[in-house]
Amino acid sequence: MIDRDEVLHVARLARLALSDEEIEPMARELSAVLDHVAKIAELSLEDVSPTSHVVEITGALRADEPRPSLPREVAFDQAPAVGDEGFLVPSPQA
Amino acid sequence: MSDGSVGEGTAAALEAVIGLEIHVQLATATKMFCGCALSFGDPPNTHTCPICLGLPGSLPVANERAVHFGLMIGHALGSQLAPRSSFHRKNYFYPDLPKGYQISQYDEPLCLGGRLGEVRIHRVHLEEDAAKLIHVGESGRIHGSDSSVVDFNRGGTPLAEIVTEPDLRSPEQVGEWLRLLRATLRRLGVSDVNMEEGSLRCDANISLRPAGSEELGVKTELKNMNSFRFIERGIRAEVERQRRIIESGETVVQETLHFDPASGAITSLRSKEEAHDYRYFPEPDLLPVAIDEAMLAAAREAMSELPAERAERFENELALSADSAQLLAFRGELGDYFEAALAAHADPPPPAQALANWIAGDLVARLGEGEDPAASRVQARALAALVGLVAAKRVSVGAGRQVLDKLVAEGGEDPAAIVEEEGLAALGGDDELGAIVAAALAANSEAAERVRAGNEKAIGPIVGAVMRETKGRADGTEVMRLVHEQLGI
Amino acid sequence: MTADMLELTATQAIAEIEAGSMSARELFAFYRQRADEHGGDVDAGGLNCFTWVAAEVAEGAPGPLAGVPLAVKDLFCTKGVPSQSGSRILEGYRPPYTATSVERLQAAGATLLAKANQDEFAMGSSNENSAFGAALNPWDRGRVPGGSSGGSAAAVAAGLAPWALGTDTGGSIRQPAAMCGIVGLKPTYGAVSRYGMIAFASSLDQAGPLTRDVTDAALLLKHMIGRDPCDATSLQFPEEIERPRAERLDGVRLGVPAELQNPGADFAGAELAPSVRAAFERALSLARELGASVQEIHLPHATHALSAYYILSSSEASSNLARFDGVRYGARAPDATDLVDMYTRTRRDGFGPEVKRRIMLGTYALSAGYYDAYYGRAQRVRTKIAEDFRTAFADVDLIVTPTSANVAFALGEKTADPWSMYLSDFFTVPMSLAGIPAISIPCGLGAPGAGAGASGAGLPVGLQIAGPAFSENRLLGAAHALEQAIGFEQGRARV
Numbered sequence A: 001m002i003d004r005d006e007v008l009h010v011a012r013l014a015r016l017a018l019s020d021e022e023i024e025p026m027a028r029e030l031s032a033v034l035d036h037v038a039k040i041a042e043l044s045l046e047d048v049s050p051t052s053h054v055v056e057i058t059g060a061l062r063a064d065e066p067r068p069s070l071p072r073e074v075a076f077d078q079a080p081a082v083g084d085e086g087f088l089v090p091s092p093q094a
Numbered sequence B: 001m002s003d004g005s006v007g008e009g010t011a012a013a014l015e016a017v018i019g020l021e022i023h024v025q026l027a028t029a030t031k032m033f034c035g036c037a038l039s040f041g042d043p044p045n046t047h048t049c050p051i052c053l054g055l056p057g058s059l060p061v062a063n064e065r066a067v068h069f070g071l072m073i074g075h076a077l078g079s080q081l082a083p084r085s086s087f088h089r090k091n092y093f094y095p096d097l098p099k100g101y102q103i104s105q106y107d108e109p110l111c112l113g114g115r116l117g118e119v120r121i122h123r124v125h126l127e128e129d130a131a132k133l134i135h136v137g138e139s140g141r142i143h144g145s146d147s148s149v150v151d152f153n154r155g156g157t158p159l160a161e162i163v164t165e166p167d168l169r170s171p172e173q174v175g176e177w178l179r180l181l182r183a184t185l186r187r188l189g190v191s192d193v194n195m196e197e198g199s200l201r202c203d204a205n206i207s208l209r210p211a212g213s214e215e216l217g218v219k220t221e222l223k224n225m226n227s228f229r230f231i232e233r234g235i236r237a238e239v240e241r242q243r244r245i246i247e248s249g250e251t252v253v254q255e256t257l258h259f260d261p262a263s264g265a266i267t268s269l270r271s272k273e274e275a276h277d278y279r280y281f282p283e284p285d286l287l288p289v290a291i292d293e294a295m296l297a298a299a300r301e302a303m304s305e306l307p308a309e310r311a312e313r314f315e316n317e318l319a320l321s322a323d324s325a326q327l328l329a330f331r332g333e334l335g336d337y338f339e340a341a342l343a344a345h346a347d348p349p350p351p352a353q354a355l356a357n358w359i360a361g362d363l364v365a366r367l368g369e370g371e372d373p374a375a376s377r378v379q380a381r382a383l384a385a386l387v388g389l390v391a392a393k394r395v396s397v398g399a400g401r402q403v404l405d406k407l408v409a410e411g412g413e414d415p416a417a418i419v420e421e422e423g424l425a426a427l428g429g430d431d432e433l434g435a436i437v438a439a440a441l442a443a444n445s446e447a448a449e450r451v452r453a454g455n456e457k458a459i460g461p462i463v464g465a466v467m468r469e470t471k472g473r474a475d476g477t478e479v480m481r482l483v484h485e486q487l488g489i
Numbered sequence C: 001m002t003a004d005m006l007e008l009t010a011t012q013a014i015a016e017i018e019a020g021s022m023s024a025r026e027l028f029a030f031y032r033q034r035a036d037e038h039g040g041d042v043d044a045g046g047l048n049c050f051t052w053v054a055a056e057v058a059e060g061a062p063g064p065l066a067g068v069p070l071a072v073k074d075l076f077c078t079k080g081v082p083s084q085s086g087s088r089i090l091e092g093y094r095p096p097y098t099a100t101s102v103e104r105l106q107a108a109g110a111t112l113l114a115k116a117n118q119d120e121f122a123m124g125s126s127n128e129n130s131a132f133g134a135a136l137n138p139w140d141r142g143r144v145p146g147g148s149s150g151g152s153a154a155a156v157a158a159g160l161a162p163w164a165l166g167t168d169t170g171g172s173i174r175q176p177a178a179m180c181g182i183v184g185l186k187p188t189y190g191a192v193s194r195y196g197m198i199a200f201a202s203s204l205d206q207a208g209p210l211t212r213d214v215t216d217a218a219l220l221l222k223h224m225i226g227r228d229p230c231d232a233t234s235l236q237f238p239e240e241i242e243r244p245r246a247e248r249l250d251g252v253r254l255g256v257p258a259e260l261q262n263p264g265a266d267f268a269g270a271e272l273a274p275s276v277r278a279a280f281e282r283a284l285s286l287a288r289e290l291g292a293s294v295q296e297i298h299l300p301h302a303t304h305a306l307s308a309y310y311i312l313s314s315s316e317a318s319s320n321l322a323r324f325d326g327v328r329y330g331a332r333a334p335d336a337t338d339l340v341d342m343y344t345r346t347r348r349d350g351f352g353p354e355v356k357r358r359i360m361l362g363t364y365a366l367s368a369g370y371y372d373a374y375y376g377r378a379q380r381v382r383t384k385i386a387e388d389f390r391t392a393f394a395d396v397d398l399i400v401t402p403t404s405a406n407v408a409f410a411l412g413e414k415t416a417d418p419w420s421m422y423l424s425d426f427f428t429v430p431m432s433l434a435g436i437p438a439i440s441i442p443c444g445l446g447a448p449g450a451g452a453g454a455s456g457a458g459l460p461v462g463l464q465i466a467g468p469a470f471s472e473n474r475l476l477g478a479a480h481a482l483e484q485a486i487g488f489e490q491g492r493a494r495v
């Protein structure tokens, strides 16, 4: 139902590295689950509206009032790599 | 406005079809979904919190004023404002996107349709800005790969994304229209629209087609231009590039492009990564916003007169020429100065058109383009009085310019006083000026003869002599009248 | 006093503290020692139900909860205290803020005793998906405590904490409560703030109590609920949560959904184990004796709930877990050659197999060309399920089902086949999709598998009671009356 290439495409979208040994099992397991969940295709739901939220009210908004921000050292506290006053990452251009 | 055809002179005239996506930073106090204060030029990463850092467990709550500003923009553009507007997640990975998705709007934007000037608006929606990613290359090398630094101060800033229909036809038109948009947004007070600070960024969808044709050609997207000059130059360069491709019989490839203002080069942004699949779905952390009458009314009340309306008023109620009206209206600071001058009730009163000319001409020339006259030494009431004196012929145009020089240099309440001190008052009755004219005719008899013989050009030296004698206080047309009178023609 | 401390429910302990017969400090010290001795490493004889235990003895705290210690599921952010959501990618992560629900309980006088083990990012029904090892069921250490709030349930059942905080997305409070023989309540969606709960599936996640009895559940809930300006989906609860005192069920109409009793061939694995069916029937007859009427009702789409649930929850999870990218916090794979390499290896090394499966499933269900077939359809199924419940509640006051088709299963029994694991939420998922409250209370003991003779003499069976949105008081009242009648003996699994 879902083949090797689809698994690789989805893994790329999800930024997950899969080793060669992981691809086939993943394809099998996903296919198995998809076989089960695909049963909802049998239902006729044409004129049914989708539910995104069970809560029946509409969104509360926030007053545009400043709240204190985190001290920078707290923002950096759990970061894997910090430098030049910021969070260091491998360059996207690299 | 320049005509649509580009590549003028070429056999098959091609027409550019241009649509814009403009991201405008809204001038709220806090970010779109958290209470962090907006910041410009503060030290990096000093305006962050669990929400705008995307810490585990944090949740967004939408900024009331951002919605309010969005509705004001909708009103200004004459958009449909839906009674219900919802947020979606746009999923992709990038270091400047802390949650791995951008909260934006998808199928229920805040504003649908509308128009500004001759350009139709497709939609306006709210979203959050990305953080700033600075490439530091070698200096911050991590494990052999160049590195970049992320500053989350900007991350989460409220944006209004304004999407136009493909109604623009030339780079010049784009530039002009963007100036109108900027004037409109500034007038609304929803954004400072300061391109230097990147508070307005523009993507352009560009395609070419045979002039007059109806269907659209293959379009390219020119991304992230953030200055009016670069936008015009970038679009011009891309239009030319496409024209060359088409004229050499090849076909344009649909792709995303980057314009480098420094080199003028256009490069493809296509990465080796697979084409984007943003996996939009309704943001489960935010319930749809209900746009009620109160919110709509509040937005309406908060709106001041818009540049287009103002130009119309200047034209209809003050009988300004279309050009003057537009110039004063689209450059709000000139319009404000103009109205302040009119409100000064100078005596004698300055005619509106004359006042407009003096502001747009002599004053701007002296202060420099883009300067706000309100910030200069020249008080609006003083200019109004001066223009009133000139109009009443109590001061000649030339003398008026000398007075203006003095006002620009030293300021001052009362031009009439300056006229006194400098002895710049226009010469009264015919006898005084008449005598000077007679003297000038005598001193230039052969010129006088040629004028009598019908050679109008020869009048120059005579008038010149009079002006020298009167130090520019004489009124030019009056001098001409007297010359003709005394020569009996 | 310490001898009986273990016997006290939280409500009773508060009474003792207020009466001055013991101090909150003594109680905390007592539980902290038990947590240290029995809550940790399996090799050291522990249940591995805690991932962190308070280093200091907390002084008593003012407020209605009188300083009684509380175990909190790992995924609640607790300032400066490890909050790892059972994941390698958050190993040692100490947040700079505390979840609203925990903050409220602390403001009411609760003291933080320990962080409880769980399935990674709450994805699982056995606690076997924890990066920090499986928690064990104190009734039978060869069996799972259920999940994902397995550590919280095991700790309360074993008497290592008076009560605990868990979260429920598709059954993660109710199912482990059932398998450990305690009480677990999933409140109405929006009743408790989600701010500071490390998200699994935002439109389904709800925090709730795991306790020894219904009275404690009501007390803990009372101090958790309420609108939170930091959670746009949180709601003002329309009434106070009262202490449940009902002894009878006169006039209460109970509905038993036919579809869940006999799910049919498609759901082989969800059919009730005989001993579970027997315990359930006993509970129903007790309910009749208390004056309730029991009738069969229909939830025509309930059997499709599990499919809709896995599509929706996995899709939301695939997005919620995108923030774990090794940039701002958490683990980062070393020696990245470039950005994509850093992302993909950080997430490969940081996430466990089940989390990866759900991220893949959710990413697939949202990806171009599949959205309508999966996510879109699942949202419509969700609409129908909510309608089914609304219709049903026109005829009955409450709906009752077994909490799970089976008693606690053996460690490793279902890990090979994801779907068989998913089926243990067959009875709890429909209520989650509808956002309605549901409680699980112990209703007896049953033998695992096909009737008596199978190993494990007696393991707890859970009774699930569900009501309309915001019917928590009615729910707790009915649960209290049944609890008295059932007379389930607490404490048999204490260590």
Ligand SMILES: [Mg+2]
Pocket (backbone or CB within 6 Å): B023, B104, B127, B161
């Ligand atoms: Mg955008």
Ligand SMILES: [Zn+2]
Pocket (backbone or CB within 6 Å): B031, B034, B035, B036, B047, B048, B049, B050, B051, B052, B053, B156
């Ligand atoms: Zn913030």
